[in-house]
Amino acid sequence: xxxxxxxxxxxxxxxxxxxxxxxxxxxxxxxxxxxxxxxxxxxxxxxxxxxxxxxxxxxxxxxxxxxxxxxxxxxxxxxxxxxxxxxxxxxxxxxxxxxxxxxxxxxxxxxxxxxxxxxxxxxxxxxxxxxxxxxxxxxxxxxxxxxxxxxxxxxxxxxxxxxxxxxxxxxxxxxxxxxxxxxxxxxxxxxxxxxxxxxxxxxxxxxxxxxxxxxxxxxxxxxxxxxxxxxxxxxxxxxxxxxxxxxxxxxxxxxxxxxxxxxxxxxxxxxxxxxxxxxxxxxxxxxxxxxxxxxxx
Amino acid sequence: xxxxxxxxxxxxxxxxxxxxxxxxxxxxxxxxxxxxxxxxxxxxxxxxxxxxxxxxxxxxxxxxxxxxxxxxxxxxxxxxxxxxxxxxxxxxxxxxxxxxxxxxxxxxxxxxxxxxxxxxxxxxxxxxxxxxxxxxxxxxxxxxxxxxxxxxxxxxxxxxxxxxxxxxxxxxxxxxxxxxxxxxxxxxxxxxxxxxxxxxxxxxxxxxxxxxxxxxxxxxxxxxxxxxxxxxxxxxxxxxxxxxxxxxxxxxxxxxxxxxxxxxxxxxxxxxxxxxxxxxxxxxxxxxxxxxxxxxxxxxxxxxxxxxxxxxxxxxxxxxxxxxxxxxxxxxxxxxx
Numbered sequence: 001x002x003x004x005x006x007x008x009x010x011x012x013x014x015x016x017x018x019x020x021x022x023x024x025x026x027x028x029x030x031x032x033x034x035x036x037x038x039x040x041x042x043x044x045x046x047x048x049x050x051x052x053x054x055x056x057x058x059x060x061x062x063x064x065x066x067x068x069x070x071x072x073x074x075x076x077x078x079x080x081x082x083x084x085x086x087x088x089x090x091x092x093x094x095x096x097x098x099x100x101x102x103x104x105x106x107x108x109x110x111x112x113x114x115x116x117x118x119x120x121x122x123x124x125x126x127x128x129x130x131x132x133x134x135x136x137x138x139x140x141x142x143x144x145x146x147x148x149x150x151x152x153x154x155x156x157x158x159x160x161x162x163x164x165x166x167x168x169x170x171x172x173x174x175x176x177x178x179x180x181x182x183x184x185x186x187x188x189x190x191x192x193x194x195x196x197x198x199x200x201x202x203x204x205x206x207x208x209x210x211x212x213x214x215x216x217x218x219x220x221x222x223x224x225x226x227x228x229x230x231x232x233x234x235x236x237x238x239x240x241x242x243x244x245x246x247x248x249x250x251x252x253x254x255x256x257x258x259x260x261x262x263x264x265x266x267x268x269x270x271x272x273x274x275x276x277x278x279x280x281x282x283x284x285x286x287x288x289x290x291x292x293x294x295x296x297x
Numbered sequence: 298x299x300x301x302x303x304x305x306x307x308x309x310x311x312x313x314x315x316x317x318x319x320x321x322x323x324x325x326x327x328x329x330x331x332x333x334x335x336x337x338x339x340x341x342x343x344x345x346x347x348x349x350x351x352x353x354x355x356x357x358x359x360x361x362x363x364x365x366x367x368x369x370x371x372x373x374x375x376x377x378x379x380x381x382x383x384x385x386x387x388x389x390x391x392x393x394x395x396x397x398x399x400x401x402x403x404x405x406x407x408x409x410x411x412x413x414x415x416x417x418x419x420x421x422x423x424x425x426x427x428x429x430x431x432x433x434x435x436x437x438x439x440x441x442x443x444x445x446x447x448x449x450x451x452x453x454x455x456x457x458x459x460x461x462x463x464x465x466x467x468x469x470x471x472x473x474x475x476x477x478x479x480x481x482x483x484x485x486x487x488x489x490x491x492x493x494x495x496x497x498x499x500x501x502x503x504x505x506x507x508x509x510x511x512x513x514x515x516x517x518x519x520x521x522x523x524x525x526x527x528x529x530x531x532x533x534x535x536x537x538x539x540x541x542x543x544x545x546x547x548x549x550x551x552x553x554x555x556x557x558x559x560x561x562x563x564x565x566x567x568x569x570x571x572x573x574x575x576x577x578x579x580x581x582x583x584x585x586x587x588x589x590x591x592x593x594x595x596x597x598x599x600x601x602x603x604x605x606x607x608x609x610x611x612x613x614x615x616x617x618x619x620x621x622x623x624x625x626x627x628x629x630x631x632x633x634x
Contacts, residue, residue, distance in 0.1 A: 021434065021537055022536075022537065025537050029431045032427060032428075032431060033428070033431055033432075033442060036424065036428060036446070037442065037445060037446075039505065040445060040446060040448060040449055040505070041445065041448075042464075042471075043449075043457060043460045043461055043464065043505070044448065046460055046463065046464055046471055047456075047460045050463070058463075058469060059469060060468075060469060061468070061469060061474060061478065062469055062470055062471045062473075062474035063474075104346045104347050104350065105347070107343040107344070107346065107347070108343060108344050108346075108347040110343055111339070111340040111341075111343035111344050112344075115339065115340035117337075117340040117341065120340075123344060123348070126351070126356070127347070127351060130351065130355040130356070131559070131562065132562050132566075132611070132614050132615070132618060133355060133359060133566075133611060134566045134586075134587060134590075134607055134610050134611060134614070135566065135568060135587070136566075136568065136587050136590045136591055136594075136603075136607050136610075137358075137359060137362045137604070137607035137608065137610070137611055138354075138355065138358035138359050138361075138362050139591075140362070140365070140594060140600060140603070140604070141357075141358035141359070141361035141362045141365065142354060142358040144361070144375075144378060145353070145357065145358060145361070166350065166353070166354065167354055169350065170350045170351060170353070170354035170355060171354075173347055173350060173351065174351075177347060202339055227451070227453075230453050231453040231454040231455065231569070232569075233454065233455055233568070233569045233572060233573060234568050234569065234572070234591075237572075238595075247453070247455075248453070248454075248455045251455055251456065251459065252455055252459070252572075252573055255459045255462065255463075255573075256576050262463050262466075262469070265459060265463070266460065266463065269455075269456035269457075269459055269460055270456075272453060272456055273452050273453055273456045273457075276451055276452070276453055277448060277451045277452060280447065280450075280451035281444050281447070281448075281451065284443075284444060284447055284451075287513065288513065288516055288517050288520075289517075
């Protein structure tokens with residue numbers, strides 16, 4: 001309906017209808033949106049243009065346009081720092097954390113949305129309140145726990161990818177459970193019951209009926225979990241060593257050397273952003289849909 | 298909590314064993330009976346992985362953190378932290394003693410964080426809501442704009458903040474080039490990542506990367522407002538401003554209640570932005586609490602006081618959250634009734 005109304009012949013009646021706003025409003029909208037687009041795109045432009053500049057261009061006064069276009073920075077980044085290794089580490093850590101987090105959140109959200117049981121309120125409140133904890137409060141204790149577990153059982157969590165995966169997947173759990181529980185609640189219970197009648201157990205009903213029906217919400221949660229793990233800095237800076245260092249720490253070190261090759265740093269920033277941004281933009285409609293049906297009630 | 302999880306584990310297998318295999322006749326009784334048996338244990342079994350992880354990563358470390366705040370912890374005693382000497386409230390006394398440098402610096406950092414959070418949350422909410430309302434009607438290019446606006450949120454934090462750090466460089470950054478070389482607004486080339494300007498720089502970066510979240514949430518919420526409400530209002534002669542004030546904003550209230558709280562908690566606890574923007578030590582004007590505490594614990598090796606500061610921070614956030622939820626829920630009941 002809206003699409004037919006946005007290009008009407010301009011009659012007085014049309015202009016008063018809610019889908020065709022008055023002219024002044026459209027001007028304000030145009031100005032606001034243009035300014036906002038500029039603000040949003042400015043760093044993206046700087047990142048892209050600087051990554052194609054030779055070193056002289058980024059060491060002296062800033063220029064909007066490169067004096068010459070070069071792809072050298074994109075070739076050099078792999079040699080100046082072990083970017084490929086950081087990249088692999090980040091992929092493994094973020095990928096595994098996302099998989100586990102989504103699976104565990106599906107189970108927990110199913111329990112919260114479909115069952116009545118003692119301690120449910122306590123569980124949801126506790127899980128949600130962990131969102132409030134300052135990371136700095138449990139950084140050192142968690143570090144000590146990992147070291148102690150390593151010393152007593154030989155399972156190396158500190159300095160390993162496994163420890164980081166455990167940490168990150170827990171970071172995204174509260175929000176994922178909360179959102180999926182809302183989403184599952186919007187899947188009609190009759191579907192579950194139909195599955196029971198067909199001979200499915202609860203898990204069968206969950207994975208054959210509820211999960212497919214709630215797929216947008218699950219995709220949204222997966223995107224969120226991946227981004228959380230891909231972008232985290234604080235715990236990665238303490239919990240990783242040279243071989244397990246992830247992109248967040250590696251790139252930060254790259255940008256705080258004494259002589260910063262800004263063109264290379266920008267190229268590296270762009271390279272590490274592409275997978276997440278592409279994935280996010282592809283899946284963003286699910287995120288909006290997921291928020292509409294799940295969290296926002 | 299532990300007792301309930303063990304009963305969950307004991308009860309689940311009988312439930313599963315009592316399942317009437319594949320030959321369940323379609324009578325409801327035979328299907329529902331084992332389901333009822335299972336109901337007692339199954340939810341706990343489903344929650345178990347999440348619960349264990351929350352315990353390992355969030356809850357137990359928090360308790361240990363609280364215990365540590367009562368201990369004398371330096372780089373010498375940290376290796377065997379549970380044997381470290383008790384200090385009772387000593388750490389807290391140091392952190393809240395406003396005449397001593399530690400306490401004064403903490404208070405300053407606290408005030409900076411408060412100012413920063415209020416400004417950042419206000420701006421993010423304002424920009425996000427305005428953009429969502431402006432993109433409510435369908436017009437050409439709307440989908441493209443929506444995707445563009447979400448880019449800052451999608452970019453990894455460190456990549457975005459490093460780019461801003463480059464833009465704020467004194468000699469080769471874009472900001473000074475525009476302000477000084479092109480618009481001639483400043484006399485010299487100001488520093489943006491040192492001194493008082495750093496607060497502005499931090500605020501700009503934080504707003505840039507956080508407002509899309511507000512936009513996303515408000516966009517989702519707007520989609521659940523029935524269209525006929527607007528049509529009815531338009532028929533009654535209500536203009537756009539009135540429609541926004543009387544329909545859009547009231548409908549957003551419940552969402553805003555959560556959104557503002559979440560934004561506040563995130564910005565107040567924000568560590569990544571100042572850490573990537575300034576490195577390990579932030580300039581005084583932009584000394585956010587998280588980074589301040591990080592520095593007190595890891596750079597000066599004083600883990601006891603660091604923990605005490607974190608606990609105080611947590612207590613503050615708890616009080617603010619509780620007060621906020623009470624106030625807004627009561628306001629909502631008033632509005633409804």
